[in-house]
Amino acid sequence: MNELIELIYRFDHSVLLFIQENLRFEPVTPVMKFASLSANLGFLWIMLGILLLCFRRTRLIGAAVLSALALGLIVNNAFIKHLVDRTRPFDNYSDLIPLIKKPHDSSFASGHTVASFAAVGVLIRFFNKPIAALMIVYASLVGLSRLYLGVHYPTDVICGCLLGIAISLTVYYIYEKKFDLEPYSFKKLRAEKQ
DSSP states (O other), X not given: OHHHHHHHHHHHHHHHHHIIIIIOOTTTHHHHHHHHHHTGGGXXXXXXXXXXXXXXXXXXXHHHHHHHHHHXXXXXXXXXXXXXXXXXXHHHOTTOOOSSOOOOSOOSSOHHHHHHHHHHHHHTTTSOHHHHHHHHHXXXXXXXXXXXXXXXXXXHHHHHHHHHHHHHHHHHXXXXXXXXXXXXXXXXXXXXXX
């Protein structure tokens, strides 16, 4: 088991070192900082969920997004982060330099990534393919930004993505069983107007 953990740490370190030495470019850094900042505390997704709550036609979608975010916060931040208690990359390796203020909480799993994929995993079910694809790209950019900025390991982000997707599927399934969500799809609304 220790050998597997050591292998994971070596993989994580080598990927972060590669990003730091080969993929950090001055024009890209503000984009990555913005992507990360926009997902701080799930802010962007919370605002979107609240906005969707304001309209009768999208109220259930907003509630589902906020439920996914709340479940992600509880599962990841209240349990997994404390259970695993993984130190941040810059605390383990002096050759890794973060580009933003150092977070002080546990590294595993990436909360930014969990929140982004939990919200997007719910939202993409209601939008057409081009908008859904943009949402997935943005959620992926948030996860990648955490690596680029040097504040998470690759396995933190990968597991955060998987956890976010699992949470979105769980929340969507619960809402679909309790309510018929199909009439709230923007895809269906658009088809009705044509």
